[in-house]
Amino acid sequence: MALLEAENLEIRFGGVTALAGISFRVEAGEIFGVIGPNGAGKTTLLNAISAVYALDAGTIRFDGADVTGLRPHRLSRLGIARTFQIVQPFKAMSVRENVAVGAMFGHARVRRRAGWLAAADAALERTGLTPKAHLMPPQLTLADRKRLEVARALAMGPRIILFDEVMAGLNHTEIERMIDLVKSLKQAGLTVVIIEHVMKAVLALCDRIMVLNFGAKLAEGAPEDVVGDPKVVEAYLGQRFAKAHASAHASALASAQAAAGGAP
Amino acid sequence: MSPAPAIAPRVLILGALAVLGVALLAAAPLVLNNYWLRVLTTVFMYAIVTQGLNVIVGLAGYHAFGNAVFFGFGAYACGVAMTLGAPFPLALVAAGAFSALVAGVIGWPILRLRGHYFAIATVALNLAAIQLVIQVGGITGGAQGLPLPLSDLPPGPLYRAIYLVMLAGMVASTLLVAFILTRPFGYALRAIRDGERAAGVMGIDTTATKVAAWAISAGVTGFAGGVWAYWITFIEPASAFDPAIGVKAYMMLILGGMGTVIGPVLGAFVLEFLSTLVWGGFLQAHQIVFGVLIVAICLVAPNGMLAAGRALLKRWRSRHGAA
Numbered sequence: 196m197a198l199l200e201a202e203n204l205e206i207r208f209g210g211v212t213a214l215a216g217i218s219f220r221v222e223a224g225e226i227f228g229v230i231g232p233n234g235a236g237k238t239t240l241l242n243a244i245s246a247v248y249a250l251d252a253g254t255i256r257f258d259g260a261d262v263t264g265l266r267p268h269r270l271s272r273l274g275i276a277r278t279f280q281i282v283q284p285f286k287a288m289s290v291r292e293n294v295a296v297g298a299m300f301g302h303a304r305v306r307r308r309a310g311w312l313a314a315a316d317a318a319l320e321r322t323g324l325t326p327k328a329h330l331m332p333p334q335l336t337l338a339d340r341k342r343l344e345v346a347r348a349l350a351m352g353p354r355i356i357l358f359d360e361v362m363a364g365l366n367h368t369e370i371e372r373m374i375d376l377v378k379s380l381k382q383a384g385l386t387v388v389i390i391e392h393v394m395k396a397v398l399a400l401c402d403r404i405m406v407l408n409f410g411a412k413l414a415e416g417a418p419e420d421v422v423g424d425p426k427v428v429e430a431y432l433g434q435r436f437a438k439a440h441a442s443a444h445a446s447a448l449a450s451a452q453a454a455a456g457g458a459p
Numbered sequence: 460m461s462p463a464p465a466i467a468p469r470v471l472i473l474g475a476l477a478v479l480g481v482a483l484l485a486a487a488p489l490v491l492n493n494y495w496l497r498v499l500t501t502v503f504m505y506a507i508v509t510q511g512l513n514v515i516v517g518l519a520g521y522h523a524f525g526n527a528v529f530f531g532f533g534a535y536a537c538g539v540a541m542t543l544g545a546p547f548p549l550a551l552v553a554a555g556a557f558s559a560l561v562a563g564v565i566g567w568p569i570l571r572l573r574g575h576y577f578a579i580a581t582v583a584l585n586l587a588a589i590q591l592v593i594q595v596g597g598i599t600g601g602a603q604g605l606p607l608p609l610s611d612l613p614p615g616p617l618y619r620a621i622y623l624v625m626l627a628g629m630v631a632s633t634l635l636v637a638f639i640l641t642r643p644f645g646y647a648l649r650a651i652r653d654g655e656r657a658a659g660v661m662g663i664d665t666t667a668t669k670v671a672a673w674a675i676s677a678g679v680t681g682f683a684g685g686v687w688a689y690w691i692t693f694i695e696p697a698s699a700f701d702p703a704i705g706v707k708a709y710m711m712l713i714l715g716g717m718g719t720v721i722g723p724v725l726g727a728f729v730l731e732f733l734s735t736l737v738w739g740g741f742l743q744a745h746q747i748v749f750g751v752l753i754v755a756i757c758l759v760a761p762n763g764m765l766a767a768g769r770a771l772l773k774r775w776r777s778r779h780g781a782a
Binding site: 245247266267268271272276277279283284285286287288292295296297299300301302304306308311347351 | 653
């Protein structure tokens with residue numbers, strides 16, 4: 196069953212159409228990836244889903260109910276959590292308090308101090324931030340600040356998490372750890388939407404991928420199919436490369452066939 | 460893991476000191492002369508107004524340059540209620556409630572906006588209120604002002620009673636801020652101050668939270684205005700809605716430390732005593748001397764005296780710890 200359904204989402208900034216009628220469904224329990232070149236509208240799409248931007252047209256359904264036009268806090272209480280690409284910690288609160296706010300006000304809505312601290316500590320444990328619980332956000336490395344974004348979203352007790360480039364700016368070891376974390380979320384039954392440039396992470400994690408280009412949907416499907424799609428290659432690397440890629444692909448195929456044909 | 464046990468003894472000591480200080484202040488009218496009684500009553504009054512400002516500016520991060528408008532609304536609500544025959548305690552409740560109501564009704568539309576519009580709107584509100592009272596006239600007395608019914612008490616005991624009511628207001632508003640900071644509401648305000656967009660996405664109803672904060676701020680400020688009206692027994696629009704009250708409270712808030720529990724009280728004491736001393740020492744040039752002092756303090760302790768004190772303590776400790 197689709198947990199999140201978007202239909203014909205449209206957002207315009209003046210004369211620029213940032214999202215030109217995008218439709219997709221995210222099934223419960225899957226990891227759904229959104230990729231695309233810079234400026235394709237990925238973050239705008241995420242902002243549209245989490246109501247940070249108002250839609251110019253389209254509808255969004257969550258768990259079967261129409262949630263179009265609800266304000267961000269209402270969505271968060273329904274169980275939609277997100278992270279920000281540009282991390283936005285509450286800089287005058289400790290790491291632990293930052294995460295506790297998620298437990299106080301998200302889907303979980305824990306009203307007792309012991310409860311929200313326990314929820315915060317659990318989220319910190321899961322993201323590996325426990326040793327840094329009492330630091331202030333400006334004292335954290337970028338990787339830890341990205342983890343803080345994830346911990347805050349987790350403490351909200353969400354049903355779906357939207358990750359906006361949580362891997363960007365991380366080194367290889369940190370990316371591996373983040374991939375493991377996202378995998379563990381799926382195992383725990385969470386539905387995940389990730390926007391990502393790091394293809395290694397996308398391929399390792401996603402059940403399905405949607406590719407955006409110039410605010411429109413270019414392709415959608417299983418990761419291996421989408422990545423091989425000539426349209427996608429062209430969008431990322433340009434027409435010349437796409438042609439070269441296609442002919443290399445074709446000649447490789449032809450020689451493989453010739454080899455196969457010549458064998459008996 | 461939890462730092463609570465480490466902090467507890469310090470909190471106990473500070474709490475004991477605060478209780479002792481309040482007890483001394485409560486007993487002070489027995490020995491104080493009328494002049495110092497008046498100075499201290501003024502300090503308490505400003506501490507309440509500053510604490511009210513602290514809720515919306517210090518905690519929520521929304522600048523309200525015209526917040527003293529609620530001081531005026533409180534004064535007039537108290538004056539009108541007493542003219543209609545309400546006893547003083549009931550009139551004080553009316554002062555707080557009416558101010559909070561005004562903030563709620565006006566805040567609902569204007570606090571949807573983010574950023575500086577709100578600060579400007581509060582200034583406009585302050586100026587408009589003066590005209591409003593003058594135009595409405597009638598029971599408010601309009602431009603002629605409003606004399607409040609006189610108390611049955613003789614002046615001496617009355618001023619002591621008002622001193623104690625202001626002191627109680629200062630303690631109550633400080634405890635209110637301390638309480639708010641421990642509740643999800645307090646976390647919501649600090650979250651809005653540090654990043655309103657993230658706060659909304661994390662489930663905080665930002666508009667409702669801001670409106671509630673402003674209503675509390677207005678209620679506290681209105682209470683001080685109500686007591687003030689009864690204290691001076693005659694109010695007029697220009698003095699009740701004097702923007703200078705808000706400016707002074709702002710200076711006290713900055714001086715003491717925004718968003719702290721005790722900072723506003725500290726700021727009120729230091730600034731009011733300072734201005735009283737300067738007034739007495741420089742009869743001709745007190746405004747200039749006072750102004751220069753304020754600039755100097757802002758340069759030395761831009762984040763307030765509490766932050767500056769903590770930094771000093773830390774430096775002293777590290778120097779002596781290292782040696």
